[in-house]
Amino acid sequence: MLKIAKLTDYGTLLMTTLALEPSSVLNAQELAVRSHVAAPTVAKLLKLLVKGGLVESTRGAHGGYRLARDATTITVADVVTALEGPIAITACALHGGGCTIEGSCTSRSNWRLIDDAVRDALSAVTLAQMAQPRTRPKFAKPVPLSAVAHE
Amino acid sequence: MLKIAKLTDYGTLLMTTLALEPSSVLNAQELAVRSHVAAPTVAKLLKLLVKGGLVESTRGAHGGYRLARDATTITVADVVTALEGPIAITACALHGGGCTIEGSCTSRSNWRLIDDAVRDALSAVTLAQMAQPRTRPKFAKPVPLSAVAHE
DNA sequence: GGATACCGGACCGGAATGGTGCGGATTGTA
């Protein structure tokens, strides 16, 4: 597993939907239709994404949502962070104090290392890439992630 | 979030505990003491780890557990896979059929890409490294993930 | 044969997640 929340999955779907039409302002209803996600869920997600600073909202009649930044500058890591909070694999990284095992935690420092790696992996893919049906043939494994991230 | 299950965290703790004493056979009780994890939980985890082929068990009096392979050949990814099943960030990757959004899933192929990256990240750290208080200074971020993976 | 210890389930309570609804605030239009 190690899965992201289903809502986060929907969230990226929404974001890519927005990314396909950067110049338009789409309302929640319209986004629900295009992304095939239930309308109430869409509304909930958009609120979180607004709070996270990833999309901008326009209130009132003919209001709606659009990306706050260019799709090439928004990464999957941004979306995940906005919807699920800071990316931290281990629970321990958060509730600093109450760890009953603290003493024997030689592995803690190593987990952070893994955290960083995962964060990098998620930061390597932008919304613009997600919006494309397939980012090129599918660059083979040997290509370093960091190279992809900076393209 | 994007967190691994707490049990998985404990699981790696157990594995590192075993890694510290490769030649001994430790029983569940003893492992519970050393890892500071509740005994019943330890037992449960060990069952899963055995099933996953990561540890070997000896039954009967003076039985116990030990690593099935050398600590340098067991990665965190192995442990996570044994305890949580195949590493797949998206839920969609599993329940193949019932996706209501299938048509618009241009992003699916891109998620797999991220899956691979995360998998690589987890495969990059071995038990032997986790057992050490700190794997060298902490190789800086600019190092490409894939380079770490193959070291 | 008895004690030790693993094995494979079933089982349960609590938390988190996914999903829904409602009153309120803001903006455009008639």
Next chain:
DNA sequence: TACAATCCGCACCATTCCGGTCCGGTATCC
């Protein structure tokens, strides 16, 4: 100015999943 469209924030509920426990069974050693 009144009304409609639309976002906003919060509270709420049901279900699922997770962490944790227990028990009967089996294998091995003394």
